[in-house]
Amino acid sequence: MNVTDTVEIKNGTGIRRKRRLWLKIIGGIFGALVLFAGIVFIVNVISKGVEKKKIEPYGQYVAVDGKQMNVFIQGSGEQTIVLLPGQGTPSPVLDFKLLIDELSPDYRVVAVEPFGYGLSDKTEKARTTENIVSEIHEAVQQLGIDRYILMGHSITGLYGVTYVNSYPDEVLAFAGIDSSVPNQPGMDVKLPLKSMQFLQQSGLMRLLQKVSGDPYAGLDYDEHTKEQVRLITNQVGSNATLMDELKHLGSNFKNAELLTYPQELPVLLFVQSNNEQNKQWVPLHEAQVKQSAQGLMILMEGSHYLHHTKYKEIAAEFKAYMKKIQPFE
Template sequence: MTQTEEKKEKNGSRSKKIRNIILKILGAIVIAIILFLGIVYITNVISSNSEAKKIESYGQHVSVDGKNMNVLIQGEGKETIVLIPGFGTAAPALDFKLLIDELSPYYKVVAVEPFGYGLSDATEKERTTENIVSEIHEALQQLNIDKYMLMGHSIAGIYGIDYVNKYPDEVTAFVGIDSSVPTQPGMDAKLPVKMFNFLKKSGLQRLVVKFSGDPYAGLAFDEHTVEQMNMLSNKNSNSSTTLNEMGHIASNFKEAQGLTFPKDLPLLFLIQANNTGVKGWIPLHEEQIKDSVHGKVITMDGEHYLHHTLSKEIAEDVRAFMNEAK
């Protein structure tokens, strides 16, 4: 064997050893990832089963479309306020608790938890605005509630504008809490539903939430309520029902673009004073009230969930506005 041939053989042997080492490292990494995902998945299953036993009932169930929809009623006022949550608010009746406590001395407050939210059942029915609105309305019909002010957070601005046009004889006013506007930019984007589905089913969502910090830190919620909301968030966030709703967000916004609020309907928007995420946030809402006989936009210094920190102010503004509208 020549010197050149010996050198080639040594180089080939060395390359083979390096390749084998790399393959072993890659194999170890793959095994580690599989083990990690397996542990995350099993931990999530065990935790979910454990939490399911700790979640406490509140409110009452109403039969809608053959399923149970949960509704919390508080207060005995002559006038009724119906609260509708924003998208992805896992436990609406608890999330609205601070606001409900401020409103209930003066109003009968009805917090509706749509299918897939709070303690309500899941559903396979498409989460179109039409279906969501008709289901909420049916729940109120079952409770014999036929005259009320509709108050909604975030995406409830989209469902609400459809609702008040379908049931104008029932709704006495609409109040938006940093509510969405059909023409706001960016709502035609396709959302990563499949990715969120993977995070949910794999258990990685629980891990991400755990290291994301406490969303209720510094707020006035008591410890027990926070614990319940966190458990319901683990249960409901990115469930099949809410992911179906996520997949319909773009089309629901598009369909709402042809709608306007009735001119004679009292209209109050309580919105962020400084929303850096949506261009023209204040003008968008001012446009919605321009033809209203009694419309008002009030800006507030707070985050998107204004009712977490400004419940007292919201309640005062609502009472003052409704007194003006009479």
């Protein structure tokens, strides 16, 4: 055996040793990731069971389509406001708490938690606009309410325009809180629904929420309310009903893009003035209020969740608007 052969053998042995070392390192990293994922999953399952017992019921249940839908009623005013949430809001009632407290001295406020939200049941029925609107209407009927003002945040702008056209003899006025516009651009995007469900079911979403901080920090919600929202968020987030609503988001917008508010319906829109992602946000709402003979747009600087910080202003402006418009028949 010559020197060259000896060197080749040593080199081959060295390469195999390095390969085995790298395989051990990669195997170790993979094993650590599997262990970490397993711990996160188990902690999530155990935590959800413990947290579910800590959730304090609120509101009352009404029977809708053979299931239970949660509604919360506060105030005893002559006129009723039916309050609807933005898409994916875990606990609509608690999220609207500050605004409800401001409105309820003068109005009866009925906050509805659609299926999949808050304390309401989930449903396997497709989350089309028609089904969602029909279910909310059935809940309102179960409460014996036949004339009311429809108010809501974000996605309510999409569902609301269908609602007021479906039940024109019931809805007295519409008030949107940075509400969606049926013809707004970019709503045909494909969302990573499976990834979102994986994050929730694996427990990684809980971990991300833990390290990202409290979204209600610095707001006027009391600590007990914030804790209850956190508990409900961990139970509700990315459930199958909400995921199906997101699945139908593009088609729901597409089907409603030509819908407008009835001219005789009073329409009040509170609109975020500083929406940097959509430069057409204000013009889109300007066009909407012109559909109503008594339309009014009020610009407010803040986040998309205007009612988190501008709840006093929203309530005051809403009350002033309701006094100005023509009396209801």
